[in-house]
Amino acid sequence: MEKEYILSVLAHNNAGVLQRISGLFSRRCYNIKSIVATQTADPEYSEIHIVVQGDDRIARQVNKQVSKLVDVEEVTLLQQESCVVREHLLLKVNRTLGNSEKLVEIANVFHAGILSVTPTSMVLELTGAPAELDSFTELFQPYGILKVLRTGTMAMEK
Amino acid sequence: MxxxxxxxxxxxxxxxxxxxxxxxxxxxxxxxxxxxxxxxxxxxxxxxxxxxxxxxxxxxxxxxxxxxxxxxxxxxxxxxxxxxxxxxxxxxxxxxxxxxxxxxxxxxxxxxxxxxxxxxxxxxxxxxxxxxxxxxxxxxxxxxxxxxxxxxxxxxxxxxxxxxxxxxxxxFTPLTELPAPKELHFPSEQSFARALELIEKSERPFLYTGGGVVSSGAANQLCALAEKMDAPVASSLMSQGAFDQRSPRYMGMLGMHGTKTAALALKHCDLFLAVGTRFSDRVTCNADLFGTHFPIIQIDIDPAEFDKNVSVDVRLRGDAKQILTRLLELVPKVNHSDWMHDVYAWKENYPLVQRARAGVTPQQVLEELDKLTDSTAIITTEVGQHQMWAAQFYTFRTPRQFITSGGLGTMGFGLGGAIGAQLACPQRRVVNVAGDGSFHMNCAELSTLSKYNIPVIELIFNNTVLGMVRQWQKLFYENRFSQTDLEKKTNYEMLANAFGVQALTIREQEDIVPVLRKALSIEGPVLINCLIDKDINVLPMVPAGASVEDPILSI
The missing domain is CATH 3.40.50.970 (Thiamin diphosphate (ThDP)-binding fold, Pyr/PP domains)
Known part of the structure; x- marks a missing residue:
């Protein structure tokens, strides 16, 4: 059954390490839904979170293939139930005199931040679970979304 | 310093x-x-x-x-x-x-x-x-x-x-000694127990060797296991010689150009034990149809090879030699004479044969070469029909005797490969089996042979066509021979001479033995231009999409 898996990859922070990992995904035809890479508290290492779409067999294959990379220290297939899962979203929406109040209302429901307001646009930010960001985006759809930016998924075991 | x-x-x-x-x-x-x-x-x-x-x-x-x-x-x-x-x-x-x-x-x-x-x-x-x-x-x-x-x-x-x-x-600080190799993963006792259970239950086991048997040096253990399990053995292209092909247990290759015997044994076996092999598409042919009616035990050093192409039942991860050594301690000596009798009968009924309208066949040449070199030469190859013929008709006795580009299928590999093999093993006879198409890819290496006096025999099966591609055109493209009639004007003998390499020609059947003898007696590189019919096919063959259990025997 197709679903999404979150892979946490601990890798040596060597030049080209991200290319090695992403190159492996493309040549083996695995789908990356999102990827986030950050240096860890120890600057020798990077932690890379990859959301992969596929079935159980693909997830196991990805895990084993990534584990073989010389620069990769550890690969963990994160169980979403035992993790906090977060993404960050920036959204610019069309603002008019008529819709301004509505926009603020939706933002408040989600406890989203309002980062900028101009006569014609409003930029909002929201951090949350991917599904929450999906519905947030959907609610602004009727007002005219000018731009959406989303980070990839980060997950941390509880 | x-x-x-x-x-x-x-x-x-x-x-x-x-x-x-x-x-x-x-x-x-x-x-x-x-x-x-x-x-x-x-x-x-x-x-x-x-x-x-x-x-x-x-x-x-x-x-x-x-x-x-x-x-x-x-x-x-x-x-x-x-x-x-x-x-x-x-x-x-x-x-x-x-x-x-x-x-x-x-x-x-x-x-x-x-x-x-x-x-x-x-x-x-x-x-x-x-x-x-x-x-x-x-x-x-x-x-x-x-x-x-x-x-x-x-x-x-x-x-x-x-x-x-x-x-x-x-x-620079010299190393006083090389670091000890990292300890390899070794399977748990539970994994061995599950493997053993399948082995003990099996009445018709099939042993299959891959390149991992060669690289881990596990040929002796594999041979001992075949005896103990009383099982027939097939080898992948990469592991030709990992199992002594003079043994009556040897069934030939399995796969797209494997033997009918290996295909029938696969059809009738009740256990498939794969050692150091990755179930390439050239072996499984149609992977969906592979292994649907027997359990598979896979031994491999790379865990990513488990369940990659074919789902397996027991995974033994580690070095083939170490794992086979342990299996030899666990597996009881059994007798499967009915099963082996079936295998011997298939071997008898379906020998590898090559038909030509007239003249020289690669089969004859390779079998004579086999005899004259007492099955001890190192054979390298290019890629194509000649590569399959070399694998089929030379008798490989030991690992590292057959050197070929199996995975990538690199035309132009063989002559360079032969140079390396000959320098690694100066006492051995090295023959590069080539086709005329592959030969042209890197033929300038003849100059390397003569420059260093590397005594490689370059044996070209010259059918004037790109034989393997042409064979596919014959089967699947209604004889539209697009760009496979090479029609090169190359004078092979003069070309060899120009590079400082002696040349001989096989035109007729009667030439085969004297020319091979002559080539083997020359202390230096020699090219043999062996003229063959362009319509000799590589058979058996599993057509695209079919099960590896059902090869066709004629085109």
Whole structure:
């Protein structure tokens, strides 16, 4: 059954390490839904979170293939139930005199931040679970979304 | 001691007991070649005509000897010319270290003359690669490269070294001894118990060898297990000779051009024990139809090979030799005489045969070569029909005797591979079996044979066509022979002579034995132009999409 898996990859922070990992995904035809890479508290290492779409067999294959990379220290297939899962979203929406109040209302429901307001646009930010960001985006759809930016998924075991 | 980067490279090669390297000089490796000049008493450098063949030669050297092959090329085109050779080694898990020069550090990234991002280019076809940007890290990087090439599932590693690094000096501390190899994974007792349960239950076991049996040196253990389990054995293309083909248990290859016997045994077996093999599409043919009616035990050093192409029932992860040794302790001696009787009957009923309207067949030539060399020659090949014929009709007795590009299927591999194999094994007879198509890819290496007087026999099955592709056109493209009638005007004998290589010709059946005898008596390289009919096919053959259990025997 197709679903999404979150892979946490601990890798040596060597030049080209991200290319090695992403190159492996493309040549083996695995789908990356999102990827986030950050240096860890120890600057020798990077932690890379990859959301992969596929079935159980693909997830196991990805895990084993990534584990073989010389620069990769550890690969963990994160169980979403035992993790906090977060993404960050920036959204610019069309603002008019008529819709301004509505926009603020939706933002408040989600406890989203309002980062900028101009006569014609409003930029909002929201951090949350991917599904929450999906519905947030959907609610602004009727007002005219000018731009959406989303980070990839980060997950941390509880 | 204070050494230059180039001297450090030489010292690191010597640490790894490297005495032969293959390569081609150029601007970015001038310093390295200057050091090679001074180390020429300790390291022999073989200069090929093209970097691609240097990589194939390093690969052939590794396949014949089990040691890590080393090749050197300059930056830019020198480095990119290695890529096919590196990819060939990667697909067949052959240990190799490729050293490339690059432009000076301050010229990197500026599209400088002969600059190319070779680490970027070779990422998908190396186990790992490095660019050395600090001379103080050069020695440890090279040591790491050799370690990675040899450990676990073997493979090629590339080390890219900017020119100024090869000139800079730094303190070099020699290794007093090579570090002990990393301990390999060994399966749990539960895994062995599950394997044993399947083995004990089986009445019709099928043993299958892959290249892993060769690279782990597990041929003796495999042979002992076949005896103990009273099982027939088939070998992949990569493991020809891993099981002695003179044994009555040997069924031939399994796969697209495997034997009918192996196909029938697969159809009737009740257990498939696969050792060091990755279920390539050329073996499974239609993977969906493979192994649906028998359990599979897979032994492999690379866990990513489990369930990659075919789902298996028991996974034994680790070194084939260690695992087979343990299995030999656990498996009871049994008798499957009914099953073996079936196998012997199939072998009797379905021998490999080759039909030609008239004249010389590759089968005859290879069988005569087999006799005259007492099945002990090292056979290298190019890729195509001749490659399959060589695998089918020569009798391989020992591992590392058949050297071929199995995974990548690289036309042009064989002659370079033969050069490497002959230098690794100077006492052995090395024959490169080629087709006329493949021969033209890297035929300039004949000059390498004559320059170093490397006594390789280049045996060309000359059918004037690109036979394997043509065979597919015959079967699936209604005889539209698009670009496969080569119609080359090459005079092979004159070409060989021009390169300083003697040439002989096989035209008629009566020529076969005398020409082979003559070639074997010549103390130097020799080319045999063996003229054959263009309509001889490779059979059996499993058509695309069909089950490997159902090969066709005629076209």
């Amino acid at each position: 204070i050494l230059t980067g180039s001297e450090i490279i030489m010292e690191c090669l010597l640490e790894q007991k490297v005495d032969t390297v293959f390569g081609y000089p150029g601007g970015a490796v001038l310093n390295i070649y200057d050091a090679l000049y001074r180390y020429s008493g300790k390291i022999r450098h073989i200069e090929t005509s093209h970097e691609q063949s240097a990589a194939h030669a390093a690969d052939g050297y590794a396949r014949a000897s089990g040691k890590t092959g080393v090749c050197i090329a300059t930056s830019g085109p020198g480095a990119t010319n290695l890529v096919t050779g590196i990819a060939t080694a990667y697909m067949d898990s052959i240990p190799m270290v490729a050293i490339t020069g690059n432009v000076n550090l301050n010229l990197l990234g500026l599209d400088s003359f002969q600059e190319v991002d070779i680490t970027g280019i070779t990422m998908p076809v190396t186990k790992h690669n490095f660019i050395v940007k600090d001379v103080r890290q050069l020695a440890d990087t090279l040591r790491k490269a050799f370690q990675i090439a040899q450990e676990g599932r073997k493979g090629p590693v590339l080390v890219d070294i900017p020119k100024d690094i090869t000139a800079q000096k730094c303190e």
